[in-house]
Amino acid sequence: MPDITSYSLAPLNRTFQENDLLHLLRRCLFGIGHQEFSFFNNKPLSNCLDILLIQSPVPPMLAQEDPDLTDPFVPNGQQWVDAPWENNDIDRKRRIYLKGWWTGQIINRDYSLTEKMVIFWHNHFVTETEMVRDARYSYRYAVMLREFALGNFKKLIRTGTTNPAMLVYLNGNTNSKVAPNENYGRELLELFTIGKENKQNYNEDDVKEAARVLTGWKDDKEKIAVNFHPELHDTSDKNFSSFFGNAIIKGKEGMAGAQETDELIELIFGKEQTAQFVCRNLYRWFVSPQLDEKIETEIIAPLGRVFIENNFEIKPVLRVLLGSEHFFDPAFRGCIVKSPVDFFIGASKQFELALPPLPSDTHLCWIHYNFTLGGLGMMVGDPPSVAGWPAFYQAPKYHQWWINTYTLSFRMKIIDNLTTTEGMNCNGPRVKIDLVNFASKFKDPANASALVEDSLNLLCAVEINQAIKDKLKVILNGSETSARQWNEDWSKLNAHPNDINQIKEIECILDAFFKKIISLPEYQMM
Amino acid sequence: MNRRKFIRNSGIAALLPFVLNALQACSPNKTKKSNRIFVIIQLDGGNDGLNTLIPLDNYGLLAAARSNLLIPENKVLRIKGSSNTALHPALEGIRDLYEDNLISFVQGVGYSNPSYSHFRSSDVWLTGSDSATVLYTGWAARFLQTRYMNYPAGFPNGEHPEPPAIKIGDTGTYLFQGSEMDMSIVIDPTEGFETHPVESSSGELAGMAGKETKSIREMLLQAERYSKIVKNALSVSFNHSKSYPDPGKNPLADQLKKVAQLINGGLQTSVYLVDLKGFDTHNSQVDPSDATKGLHADLLGKLSQAITCFWDDIKGMGRENEVAGMTFSEFGRRIMSNASYGTDHGSSQPLLFFGSQIKGGILGTNPVIPEKITVNDNLVLQYDYRSVYASVLKNWFEAPETAVNEILYGNFPQLQIFKDEKQLSIS
Numbered sequence: 043m044p045d046i047t048s049y050s051l052a053p054l055n056r057t058f059q060e061n062d063l064l065h066l067l068r069r070c071l072f073g074i075g076h077q078e079f080s081f082f083n084n085k086p087l088s089n090c091l092d093i094l095l096i097q098s099p100v101p102p103m104l105a106q107e108d109p110d111l112t113d114p115f116v117p118n119g120q121q122w123v124d125a126p127w128e129n130n131d132i133d134r135k136r137r138i139y140l141k142g143w144w145t146g147q148i149i150n151r152d153y154s155l156t157e158k159m160v161i162f163w164h165n166h167f168v169t170e171t172e173m174v175r176d177a178r179y180s181y182r183y184a185v186m187l188r189e190f191a192l193g194n195f196k197k198l199i200r201t202g203t204t205n206p207a208m209l210v211y212l213n214g215n216t217n218s219k220v221a222p223n224e225n226y227g228r229e230l231l232e233l234f235t236i237g238k239e240n241k242q243n244y245n246e247d248d249v250k251e252a253a254r255v256l257t258g259w260k261d262d263k264e265k266i267a268v269n270f271h272p273e274l275h276d277t278s279d280k281n282f283s284s285f286f287g288n289a290i291i292k293g294k295e296g297m298a299g300a301q302e303t304d305e306l307i308e309l310i311f312g313k314e315q316t317a318q319f320v321c322r323n324l325y326r327w328f329v330s331p332q333l334d335e336k337i338e339t340e341i342i343a344p345l346g347r348v349f350i351e352n353n354f355e356i357k358p359v360l361r362v363l364l365g366s367e368h369f370f371d372p373a374f375r376g377c378i379v380k381s382p383v384d385f386f387i388g389a390s391k392q393f394e395l396a397l398p399p400l401p402s403d404t405h406l407c408w409i410h411y412n413f414t415l416g417g418l419g420m421m422v423g424d425p426p427s428v429a430g431w432p433a434f435y436q437a438p439k440y441h442q443w444w445i446n447t448y449t450l451s452f453r454m455k456i457i458d459n460l461t462t463t464e465g466m467n468c469n470g471p472r473v474k475i476d477l478v479n480f481a482s483k484f485k486d487p488a489n490a491s492a493l494v495e496d497s498l499n500l501l502c503a504v505e506i507n508q509a510i511k512d513k514l515k516v517i518l519n520g521s522e523t524s525a526r527q528w529n530e531d532w533s534k535l536n537a538h539p540n541d542i543n544q545i546k547e548i549e550c551i552l553d554a555f556f557k558k559i560i561s562l563p564e565y566q567m568m
Numbered sequence: 569m570n571r572r573k574f575i576r577n578s579g580i581a582a583l584l585p586f587v588l589n590a591l592q593a594c595s596p597n598k599t600k601k602s603n604r605i606f607v608i609i610q611l612d613g614g615n616d617g618l619n620t621l622i623p624l625d626n627y628g629l630l631a632a633a634r635s636n637l638l639i640p641e642n643k644v645l646r647i648k649g650s651s652n653t654a655l656h657p658a659l660e661g662i663r664d665l666y667e668d669n670l671i672s673f674v675q676g677v678g679y680s681n682p683s684y685s686h687f688r689s690s691d692v693w694l695t696g697s698d699s700a701t702v703l704y705t706g707w708a709a710r711f712l713q714t715r716y717m718n719y720p721a722g723f724p725n726g727e728h729p730e731p732p733a734i735k736i737g738d739t740g741t742y743l744f745q746g747s748e749m750d751m752s753i754v755i756d757p758t759e760g761f762e763t764h765p766v767e768s769s770s771g772e773l774a775g776m777a778g779k780e781t782k783s784i785r786e787m788l789l790q791a792e793r794y795s796k797i798v799k800n801a802l803s804v805s806f807n808h809s810k811s812y813p814d815p816g817k818n819p820l821a822d823q824l825k826k827v828a829q830l831i832n833g834g835l836q837t838s839v840y841l842v843d844l845k846g847f848d849t850h851n852s853q854v855d856p857s858d859a860t861k862g863l864h865a866d867l868l869g870k871l872s873q874a875i876t877c878f879w880d881d882i883k884g885m886g887r888e889n890e891v892a893g894m895t896f897s898e899f900g901r902r903i904m905s906n907a908s909y910g911t912d913h914g915s916s917q918p919l920l921f922f923g924s925q926i927k928g929g930i931l932g933t934n935p936v937i938p939e940k941i942t943v944n945d946n947l948v949l950q951y952d953y954r955s956v957y958a959s960v961l962k963n964w965f966e967a968p969e970t971a972v973n974e975i976l977y978g979n980f981p982q983l984q985i986f987k988d989e990k991q992l993s994i995s
Binding site: 045212213216218220221222223224225228232238246250330332373374375376377378379417418419426427428429432435436437438439441442443445446447448449450451452454455503504505510561562563564566567 | 684685686687688691702704735738739740742745750752753754755756761762763764765766767773774775776777778780781782783784785787788790791794850851904905906907908910912913943944
C-alpha cells in the first residue's frame with residue numbers, strides 16, 4: 043500500500059477540513075446528507091468525536107400495533123418481550139417484529155456511533171435470530187449489544203457468555219459433564235476473543251477444556267433467564283496449554299462452579315491477542331480491510347495496548363483511532379465498499395426519505411427494510427453464520443463479497459423503486475424520495491456546475507473525473523441542440539412552486555441526474 | 569518465513585497466472601471444448617456422514633458411540649448389492665438412483681491435519697489447498713482459467729458466449745474466484761436476471777479506492793455482457809419434473825430447478841454451485857423420540873428430493889450424458905454424539921456423485937469405529953479430497969494431467985468415480 047503516508051496514531055495535526063469531516067461521518071454514521079453535514083460542520087474534530095461517542099439510550103420495544111396479530115399472549119398496544127413462549131409459529135412473527143424494530147433503530151439513528159457499533163458487535167459476537175427461535179431471548183441479546191455498544195468489551199463477552207440467545211445459539215445450554223458440547227468454547231476462542239486467523243496459538247485441547255469450564259449453564263424459558271446447574275458441571279480441573287501459560291482452572295463443586303466461567307474470561311483477556319484481535323476488526327470496520335505488517339506494528343499493536351490499559355473500554359480506542367493522523371490519511375478516502383446497510387439505509391437517510399407517520403405503517407416499512415437488507419446479503423438480526431458476514435472476515439476480498447452480479451442489480455433496483463412516482467412499496471405503505479427538496483438544500487441549486495460539484499462532493503467519497511461531470515451537466519442542461527437551460531427551469535419552479543407540470547419536469551431531470559450518480563461504481567464506496 | 573507465508577506472499581499464488589499462461593501457450597488445444605456440465609452441491613455446516621451412509625458391519629460399535637442418535641437397524645434403508653452399508657431412511661430418492669447405477673459414494677474423504685473451523689475448512693475445500701496453505705483462488709476457477717484464458721479480457725466471444733460459472737443464490741463463492749476476478753454470474757433462484765447499464769470507463773483513480781471501483785465496474789460490465797445469453801436461456805420454456813415441491817419449501821430444489829432451466833435453455837456454462845444450509849447439527853440432529861426424524865432427516869430428505877427432481881429434468885431434456893454432480897461439506901461430524909442429540913465437528917466424510925456417467929457403487933471401505941471410543945476420536949482419512957477433484961478434472965472435463973497438477977498444486981491419484989473412458993459416451 044504505497045500511498046499511505048501516515049502510520050501514526052497521534053491526533054490529527056493539521057486543519058480539520060470539510061472533506062475530513064465527510065470522511066469521518068461516512069465511516070461512523072449510516073448515510074451522510076445535508077443534515078448530518080451541517081450539524082457537524084465547523085465543529086472541531088475533538089468536539090465531533092465527543093458527540094459521536096455519546097451512547098444512545100436503549101429504546102423500548104414497540105407495542106404491538108398489527109391488527110392481524112394472532113399472538114394470543116399479546117393484546118395490541120402491549121409488548122411481547124416478557125410474554126410466554128408457546129410455539130414457533132407465534133414466535134416467528136415476534137422475530138420478524140424484532141428484526142424490524144432493530145432495523146428501525148438504525149433508520150432512527152441520531153449522531154452517535156451507537157448503531158454502527160451495535161452492528162459491529164452483532165457481526166463480531168453473532169447470534170442468529172432464526173436459529174435461536176425465541177424472540178424474547180434475541181431481544182435480550184439485541185438490548186445487550188446496545189448497552190455495551192460503546193461500553194466495555196470484556197463485560198460484553200462475560201455477559202454474552204450466559205445470555206440466553208447465545209447459550210441456545212451455540213449450545214451452551216446442552217453442554218454438560220456427561221457430554222461436553224464444544225460449540226461455544228470453540229467460537230469464544232476462535233471468533234470472539236483470541237482469533238485463529240491461521241496463527242498458531244491455542245490448540246484443540248484448549249477448546250475442549252474451555253468447553254468443560256462452561257458446563258452447567260441452562261436457559262429457563264419460563265423465567266427468560268439463564269441459571270447455573272451444579273449437577274451438570276464438570277468439577278474436575280481444567281488444564282490449558284502453554285499458550286495460556288499451562289494455566290489450571292480448578293474444578294469447583296456446587297454453585298462455585300459458575301465462577302470458573304469468570305476465571306476463563308480472565309484467562310482469555312489476559313492474552314494480548316484478544317485486544318489485538320478486536321482492534322484488527324475495528325480497523326477493518328472503520329479504516330480499511332487491508333492490513334500489512336507495518337499497520338500491524340504501528341497501528342494495531344499500540345491500539346491493542348490502549349485497549350488493555352483502559353481495561354477493554356471501547357471508547358478510548360475509538361477516540362484514538364478515529365482522531366488519528368492515520369485515519370485521515372487521504373489514501374483511505376472512499377476505499378471501503380458500502381455494506382447493504384450503508385447502501386440502503388444510507389441512501390434513505392442521505393436523501394431524507396420520510397417514513398409514513400402512522401406507527402403501524404412505520405413498522406411495516408421497517409420490516410420491509412429488514413427483508414430488503416436480507417436480499418442484499420445483510421439481514422440485521424440474522425448473519426449467515428457465527429463468523430458474521432464474509433465481507434467482514436474473508437480475506438483477501440473482504441468488502442468485495444458484497445458485490446456480485448445479483449446484488450449490484452438489486453442495489454440499483456432499490457433506488458429505482460425509491461424514486462418512482464408511486465414510491466417503494468413497503469408491505470402496503472409507500473415511501474418515496476423527494477429529490478426536489480434534496481436538491482434545493484445545496485448552496486446554489488440553480489447553477490448546474492455548482493449542483494454537479496456539490497452533489498458529487500456530498501454523495502461520492504471518491505473523486506469523479508471530468509467526463510462524467512460533463513455528462514451530468516448535460517442531464518441538467520439538456521444537449522446543445524435542446525433549448526432547455528437548467529437555471530431557467532429551476533428559477534421557474536421557484537417563481538411558481540405549485541406549478542405541477544414544472545415540478546414534474548424538474549423531478550424528471552433530477553431523477554435522471556441523481557440516478558446517474560448512484561449508478562456510478564464510485565457511489566458504492568465510502 | 570514459514571511455508572504458508574511464502575506461498576501467500578511470493579509463491580505459487582503469485583506465480584499462478586504465469587504458470588497457466590505458459591501452459592496454455594504450449595498446448596492451446598489440450599483442454600478440449602466440451603459440453604459437459606458439473607453441478608456442485610455444498611452442504612453447509614458439516615454433514616454427519618455416519619448417519620448418511622451407515623456402516624452396518626460396525627453397527628454395535630456405532631451404537632455404543634452414538635446411542636442417542638442411532639438410526640435403528642430395522643429402519644435403515646438397505647441398498648442392493650451392499651450388505652454392509654445402508655442409507656439414512658430420508659434418502660429414498662437417492663437409494664432409487666443408486667440402484668439405477670446413477671449414484672456413487674466415496675468414503676472417508678478429507679485432508680490431513682483437518683481444520684475443525686467451519687470457515688477455514690470451507691475455504692480449504694473451495695480453494696483446493698492443503699491444511700497449512702492459504703489460497704485465494706478457487707480450484708474450479710483455476711480450471712476455468714485454462715478454458716477461458718486471460719478472463720475477463722476477450723470474453724464473451726464466439727467460442728465461449730456463456731459465463732464460465734454460475735452460482736445460484738445471492739452471494740459469491742471462493743470456488744469461482746479467479747486470479748483476476750470472480751468468474752461467476754450470481755443468479756437468484758426466485759428472481760429473473762437483471763442488469764444495469766454502466767459507463768465502461770470513467771478513468772479509474774490510482775490507489776485503494778480506484779482498485780475497488782475498477783472491480784465493481786468490471787462486475788457490472790460482466791453482468792451486462794452475459795445478460796442476453798442468460799436471459800435467453802431463462803426464457804426457453806420447459807416442463808419441469810412434476811415432483812418438484814412448491815417454491816420456498818426446499819431451497820436446494822429451487823436452486824437446482826434454476827440450473828435445469830439454464831441447462832435446458834442452452835447455456836454451455838460448465839460449472840454450477842448450489843447449496844443447502846443447516847448441517848451444523850450440534851443440537852437436535854435427531855428428534856429425541858425418534859432418531860429417524862429431526863433436523864438431519866429433514867435436510868437429507870431435501871437433498872434426496874432435490875437431486876431426484878433435478879435428475880428427472882435432465883432425463884426429460886435427454887442430457888443425461890452431459891451432466892454430473894457431487895455433494896461436499898466442509899467436514900463430517902464426530903463419531904461420538906453429544907448429550908444434545910447432536911454431533912460436534914469432525915473430519916472426513918462420504919461424498920455423493922450423481923449422473924449416468926458415474927460408475928456407481930461405493931468407493932472405499934466402511935469407516936472404522938474404535939472399540940474404546942472417546943470424544944476425541946475421528947474417522948480415518950481414506951482419500952484426499954483433491955483426488956476427487958483430480959478425477960473430475962481429468963475424467964469428466966478431460967483436462968490434461970499437467971494442467972490438473974498445476975490446478976491442484978500436486979499430483980493426486982484419480983479415483984474410479986466416472987465410467988472408464990471407453991464407456992463414457994461423448995455427446
